[in-house]
Amino acid sequence: MTDGTGNPRRGTHVLYVHFDAVPHTAPEHYEALLALLTDITPLVQALPPDAALADVRGALRYFGRSAAELAQLVRLRALALHGTDCTVGVAASPLLARMAAQAGEPGQVREVRPEEAADFLGRRPVAALHGVGPATARTLCAYGLDSVGRLAAAPLATLQRILGAAQGRRLHERARGIDPTPVTPTAPPRSASAEHRFERDELDAARRRGALLTLADELGFRLRAEEQVARSLTLTVRYADRSATTRTRTLPEPTAHTPALATAAYALHDALGLQRARVRGVALRAEELTAAESAARQLSFDVRDEKARRAEAAADRARRRFGAYAVRPAGTEPPRGAEPPPDAEPPRAA
Incomplete structure (x- = not known):
């Protein structure tokens, strides 16, 4: 699409790309999908485990296409080369592009042009505004600010009294579509x-x-074997209807300690309030890995914690010698299809 002079139409230049059904156990798949974006523009910001931002402003003239047409190209290549569909939001800022992608059914390209931004935002519920969590949404709705349009119309001073100076100003700007955040490669x-x-x-x-305990134990053992620690943990819950929920929590300190990883996984799970949800599968992802030797650790005077870590180190030595399932925490089960080696001793709970 052009502006009538033969040049690509300008105005929208940011793509928010969500790759649908990316296997969380295959980081190389995600990296291959990111490469589709870097083939178009070097300004690609990874948002693991399954999304990315791309600034295609410099690619419009080179490809002779609009941003929306480049988004369609990304979808076509992802399907053809990797069998993965994606949902793409196209707008003039990361905020609007993200909200456009999340505004409808998956597997589409949705563009919000600058002249459409006010109307698009005004019709969205306040909880859809990026940066508004459940607690903030409840607070705003209690004051009748249940849509982004009403939030934008509220006086700045009122929002600052309700939410505090910094957050009130930030949401006041976002409700008007103001987002100066650049796409950082x-x-x-x-x-x-x-x-x-x-x-x-x-x-x-x-x-x-x-x-979750089984997955935390598996991750902890792998991290300790590689002398790595994680700074955050991501839980993905997949449901019977093929939808999924993903939540991330920053750990109190970088760790590879199985009880610490399991505690964080339980907290993420319990916060979802699944109750009678039909869950097809769960996945844990340890993120922001760093070398264990360079990570600071809070000293503990708890004798039980030190004993647990010594027992964990002894269990790791047994695993390396007799197999991954020689010793494991009580309550865990090896994955389906995984059998210990014939000469290994029966698994025993730690």
């Missing part, structure tokens, strides 16, 4: 992941927590 941070698929849709929360 980044590579995906190193991470490690593990996934468990249930034999049938799982309704039992205790079984789901048992699977």
Whole structure:
């Protein structure tokens, strides 16, 4: 599409790309999808585990296409080369592009032009505004500010009294579509992941927590073997209807300690309030990995914590000698299809 003079139409130049159904256990798949964007523009910001931002302003004239047409090209290449569909939001800022991608059904390209921004934002619920969490949304709705349009119309001083000076100003600007945040080129941070698929849709929360303990134990063992620690943990819950929920939590300190990883996984799971949800599978992803020797650790005077870490180190030595399932925390089960070696001793709970 052109502006009538033969040049690509300008105005929208930011793509928010969400890759649908990216395997969390295959980081190389995500990196290959990112390469589709870097073939178009060097300004690509990775948003793992399954999204990215791209500034295609410099690519419009080179390709002779509009930003929306480049988004369609990304979708076509992702499907043809990797069998992965994607949802793309196209706008003049990362905020609007992200909201455009999240505004409808997956597997589409949705463009919000600058002249359409006010109307698009005004019709969105306040919870859809990036940066508004559940608690903030409840607070705003209690004051009748239940849509982005009403939030934009509210006086700045009122929002600052309700939310505080910094957050009130930030949301006041975002409600008007003001987002000066640039697309900062980044590579995906190193991470490690593990996934468990249930034999049938799982309704039992205790079984789901048992699977999370198994995944936390697997990740912890791998990280300790590689002398790495994680700074954050991401939980993905996949449901029977093929939808998924992803939540991330920053850990109190960088760690590879299985109980610490399991505690964070339980907290993420319990915060979802799944109740009777039909869960098809769960995945944990340890992110922002760094060398264990360079990570600071809070000293503890808890004798039980020190004993647990010594027992964990002894269990790791047994695993390296007798197999990954020689010793494992009580309540865990090896993944389906995984069998210990014939000469290994029966697994024992730690």
